[in-house]
Amino acid sequence: MKQYILCALLAAACFCAAAQPAPVFNRSPLAGTEYAALPIGAVAPEGWLLDQLQRMRDGLTGHLDEVYANCVGDRNAWLGGDGDTWERGPYWVDGLLPLAYILKDPMLIAKAKKWADAIITLQHEDGNIGNTVDRPEELGIQRDRALDPWPRMVALKILKQYYEATGDERVLSTLKAYFRFQLSDLPKNRLDKYSNWGKWRVSDNLDTVYWLYNLTGESFLLELGELLYSQAIPFTEMFQDPDGLLPYHFYHCVNLGQGLKTPVIHWQYSLDPREKEAPKKALEHIRHTTGIPTGLWAGDEKVHFGDPTCGSELCTAVETMYSAEEMLRVTGDIFWADYLERVAFNALPTQSTDDFMGKQYFQQLNQIAVTRGSRNFVNDNDASMLVYGDMSGYACCTCNQHQGWPKFTRNLWYVSRDGGLAAFVYAPCRVNATVRGGIAVEIREETAYPFREDICFTVNFAGKKVKSAAFPLSLRIPAWCKGAEVRIAGQEPLKAEAGSIVRLDRVWKKGEQVILHLPMEITTAQWYDQAIAVERGPLLYALRMEENWTRKSFTPEEQKIYGEGYWEVTSPSPWNYCFSLKTLEEKDCFRFEELPLEGAYPWNLEHAPVRILARANRLLGWEEYRGNTGPVAYWRWGPAGVKETGAEETVVLIPYGCTTLRISEFPIRP
Numbered sequence: 308m309k310q311y312i313l314c315a316l317l318a319a320a321c322f323c324a325a326a327q328p329a330p331v332f333n334r335s336p337l338a339g340t341e342y343a344a345l346p347i348g349a350v351a352p353e354g355w356l357l358d359q360l361q362r363m364r365d366g367l368t369g370h371l372d373e374v375y376a377n378c379v380g381d382r383n384a385w386l387g388g389d390g391d392t393w394e395r396g397p398y399w400v401d402g403l404l405p406l407a408y409i410l411k412d413p414m415l416i417a418k419a420k421k422w423a424d425a426i427i428t429l430q431h432e433d434g435n436i437g438n439t440v441d442r443p444e445e446l447g448i449q450r451d452r453a454l455d456p457w458p459r460m461v462a463l464k465i466l467k468q469y470y471e472a473t474g475d476e477r478v479l480s481t482l483k484a485y486f487r488f489q490l491s492d493l494p495k496n497r498l499d500k501y502s503n504w505g506k507w508r509v510s511d512n513l514d515t516v517y518w519l520y521n522l523t524g525e526s527f528l529l530e531l532g533e534l535l536y537s538q539a540i541p542f543t544e545m546f547q548d549p550d551g552l553l554p555y556h557f558y559h560c561v562n563l564g565q566g567l568k569t570p571v572i573h574w575q576y577s578l579d580p581r582e583k584e585a586p587k588k589a590l591e592h593i594r595h596t597t598g599i600p601t602g603l604w605a606g607d608e609k610v611h612f613g614d615p616t617c618g619s620e621l622c623t624a625v626e627t628m629y630s631a632e633e634m635l636r637v638t639g640d641i642f643w644a645d646y647l648e649r650v651a652f653n654a655l656p657t658q659s660t661d662d663f664m665g666k667q668y669f670q671q672l673n674q675i676a677v678t679r680g681s682r683n684f685v686n687d688n689d690a691s692m693l694v695y696g697d698m699s700g701y702a703c704c705t706c707n708q709h710q711g712w713p714k715f716t717r718n719l720w721y722v723s724r725d726g727g728l729a730a731f732v733y734a735p736c737r738v739n740a741t742v743r744g745g746i747a748v749e750i751r752e753e754t755a756y757p758f759r760e761d762i763c764f765t766v767n768f769a770g771k772k773v774k775s776a777a778f779p780l781s782l783r784i785p786a787w788c789k790g791a792e793v794r795i796a797g798q799e800p801l802k803a804e805a806g807s808i809v810r811l812d813r814v815w816k817k818g819e820q821v822i823l824h825l826p827m828e829i830t831t832a833q834w835y836d837q838a839i840a841v842e843r844g845p846l847l848y849a850l851r852m853e854e855n856w857t858r859k860s861f862t863p864e865e866q867k868i869y870g871e872g873y874w875e876v877t878s879p880s881p882w883n884y885c886f887s888l889k890t891l892e893e894k895d896c897f898r899f900e901e902l903p904l905e906g907a908y909p910w911n912l913e914h915a916p917v918r919i920l921a922r923a924n925r926l927l928g929w930e931e932y933r934g935n936t937g938p939v940a941y942w943r944w945g946p947a948g949v950k951e952t953g954a955e956e957t958v959v960l961i962p963y964g965c966t967t968l969r970i971s972e973f974p975i976r977p
């Protein structure tokens with residue numbers, strides 16, 4: 308059997324962590340993937356990304372067991388306690404664990420390892436994992452459905468990552484026993500016996516099954532893969548049918564984010580090209596129906612047509628990012644890198660407070676007041692769905708948000724089958740890996756991307772004697788980028804085509820630098836009812852509004868579920884701006900300005916490192932309605948009423964991810 312493991316080339320573990328396992332490529336008959344993930348910790352964040360992860364360490368990710376002790380503390384059933392049996396504890400650790408090993412933080416590692424150890428040591432004799440006894444519900448903790456395979460799928464992600472960080476061999480035997488249990492149990496007790504979640508979210512289960520197969524080569528795992536897939540939602544058919552994704556089918560926004568990757572994960576076994584392309588087909592349909600400019604879709608408990616006042620759940624952002632990361636690695640299709648950046652740099656940063664102690668359950672594209680009270684979409688908790696708090700809204704996001712940035716960090720680099728390295732997603736970092744000929748390489752990636760256009764890679768070698776080495780370095784040119792250049796000292800700049808991979812297979816000298824120049828142009832795109840969104844490179848821009856943050860308390864009764872308090876955000880700034888069609892056609896409608904990079908944290912009003920000055924008009928009569936921007940015709944052609952718009956003004960747009968209150972879909976007038 309032909310193996311796609313680069314044993315000879317990569318057997319030497321990377322020099323930064325000797326115990327870590329080597330990257331693993333697909334084993335036959337699975338599709339021969341070109342790229343493989345590096346061990347967790349091989350990519351170390353720097354610059355703004357390091358600052359972000361440190362905020363998570365000091366914020367909720369590092370302290371959720373204290374803040375939400377009654378659920379993810381020592382009483383949690385996954386730790387052997389009498390408490391919660393459901394997804395929340397595993398959700399948290401699914402993000403805590405990679406954060407801990409990326410930052411190499413002993414305190415966080417101890418917290419994460421406790422969960423991995425418990426999942427392993429508490430495994431049942433029949434191979435099942437986790438608590439199997441229903442318990443009465445209290446304190447809003449979900450304790451029933453103890454046999455549901457769904458929360459176990461999250462636990463599988465934890466074990467896989469724990470192995471990828473440490474090489475702890477116990478993971479392999481635990482997973483093997485659990486998968487044998489699933490093979491005998493699922494024909495009797497289907498994925499959807501206890502809840503609907505499993506059949507929507509089975510790709511996380513399937514992904515881990517194939518991962519173990521690549522390590523062990525045991526054929527029962529492929530058999531289990533087919534069994535799991537046969538009980539899943541038929542995503543491929545759903546994604547190929549233009550009607551399949553419309554809101555009247557009533558499906559949950561997060562399930563779509565998680566399920567998006569299912570056809571691609573299964574394609575590795577089926578090799579059916581329809582499955583490989585199905586998620587892209589889905590996004591084409593979504594773009595013109597439920598889609599919103601952050602790359603996601605309007606959705607709460609169900610999906611809606613993409614009105615910019617509809618909500619978008621934080622779990623959708625992080626789960627969709629994970630789906631994009633998996634599809635990028637499996638297919639090597641850089642479409643998914645562009646897509647990942649769109650979600651990561653726009654949807655993700657705005658939904659957390661700067662100190663990472665508060666999150667927002669739902670965000671709105673046009674969001675003019677983050678206050679308590681109902682909005683015009685479905686939700687679990689009218690009272691606090693928009694405000695920022697540790698527990699406000701619904702606690703799935705409190706626990707699940709942590710996987711976003713750590714997994715993004717890990718996926719900045721892959722090893723390639725040709726013995727090289729590939730950078731497909733960009734952020735400041737440093738990668739340590741072994742390349743062709745067993746050479747240990749360190750590449751430093753210095754950049755303020757996505758706020759700047761240049762990325763500088765500096766190649767170094769771990770061994771003092773190594774002065775040069777030949778290996779390919781693959782870089783992504785985003786589809787939005789015209790006029791990209793690759794610059795190496797002493798050589799003619801290399802022009803690179805938008806949407807391509809530049810493969811630099813050459814001898815690299817110690818200390819040699821490559822500068823990737825990615826020019827960004829201001830563009831506009833039409834969205835809901837032909838409203839206009841303004842973009843530049845990977846960033847969506849939105850109207851800058853002043854923010855007044857007010858801390859408030861929940862009532863004693865509410866505090867039992869939603870924590871002590873929350874932040875409301877309001878603004879005195881006018882927001883009802885539109886663009887005139889005539890002005891949009893003029894060259895100076897938008898003027899880009901670079902601002903100084905002050906401090907490491909760019910994702911707020913004070914530190915937004917770029918802005919666009921735009922010529923806009925107030926749209927008179929566009930007023931607030933129940934806390935939202937009121938109903939309006941986003942597009943109007945023909946002669947405008949004389950008084951419909953005010954005089955032209957210059958307004959400031961900043962990156963959407965830096966805003967809390969904003970307009971990001973603007974009406975158009977003649």
Ligand SMILES: [Zn+2]
Nearest residue numbers: 620622703704
């Ligand atoms: Zn959630």
